[in-house]
Amino acid sequence: MELRADLVFELRDVNGALVLAIVLEVQRDVEPDKKFSWPTYVTVVRARKRCGTVVLVVAPDAGVAAWAAENIDLGLGLGNVEPLVLGPAVVPEITDPADAEHETELAVLSAVAHGNGPNGLTVVQAALVALGRLDQEHALVYFQLIWNGLREPMRQALEALVMERQIEGEATLPPFVQKLIDRGKLEGIREGELKGIREGKLEGIREGELRGKRDTLLRLLARAGIALTDNESARIQTCMDVATLDRWIDNVLGSKTATEVLS
Template identity: 80%
Template structure:
């Protein structure tokens, strides 16, 4: 099921269709055909065979005369999916055949490992034909640390924060992106910040929280959702910790009960058997061992 982060990135390209060809030209140095318009079209790609393929987004570039000059299939990829190596060539051939124009696949992959996997050439068979996905990943997306640049290219700044937020310049990249979000309405800014926040690892989250607490993030007062999301995330972590603590306490109680019953039954444990009890994290198993003590003559029968 698509996540909020996945859908938000799709919507970024849907609401700003001109972003895709601009990135192809500026980041991949591809010669994009001259065009007068970019439009989102259907993403459902039906073949003559009874199979439906659905891309995240399909964009059409048209020249001044209205003729199609290029189609771009946009795919958001946050994890490796072997099926994509078969569907991406399908997207290219079906769109190309239907629209009678050149077609490319643009894959947005914020994770460096996923981006490397996605960029692999797809052999169509016997080395006679290939599909080369264009991958918008950390190796291609620039690290935008200048707030002025982030304000001019807010969508690219968001992609930069998603791709580089955990890197050496991560904090500066995220701060710049937050400044860029200032030119957006609250709804879009909140969604984009959540996309950035969800991709940050704990060390970077803590560093960002510290800056927010010190109110050293430019324009942070305009984004009440920043602190709200951080607080909600922290609360969720506390709840998870509380639940983990309760479970550990219950397990420890079960282990203590089992050990006391074994001692009363004069059943001696070897070192490995004792370690096995301490390592057990399944309450049902510990309950079964406790019941076994009543009729057991040795530790092997208890731990059976």
């Protein structure tokens, strides 16, 4: 059976010599079979390229990122593959449009990683403002990448924001973003109603994000065989801070007790 990676990059030095090969995989869900195919990719590419090879997993979900980062034992502890993982925990939330304009690609990546989180709308706005300074071709590609990664509640919140800006006559977003909204949608909608829609969507997104991260953390703890006391379980269920939950999710890897995870 032929196996194909999503993409393979080659890094070369100034003289053109091949230095490193990177097998890139985009992972949105936990797929146990990947822990068998990733080592295959690394071995085959390394044999063909005759250079060091690593696998880099891009995982927008914190739980999937934690799973992907687990060491893959090839047998009896005598060999292993340890994937590099690019997930929400290592991608900064860029909320300042000035920072986004300075590092546009990183701002796009930030919007993909954090666009559905509690600060998602602010992160997406910063990225979209930065896109307004790019040529149309690149801006549209980046915008489509961001839009495809947004879940429906955040898409609706963004649409409500664009409609607010149109009613107020503010042109703070690029023209192609304004085209998201059919002018007919504006008829009969008052600014206050749009604000209520947007705020309601964002509150729902926040609650859903917290609930999802708590569930992910509990699943990872169960899979790692780490038992929780009633107090520790209650601490997780009542946590209202996304960053703290993300930190605890990252802590599961390599921890043996709940105390280490919840530190």
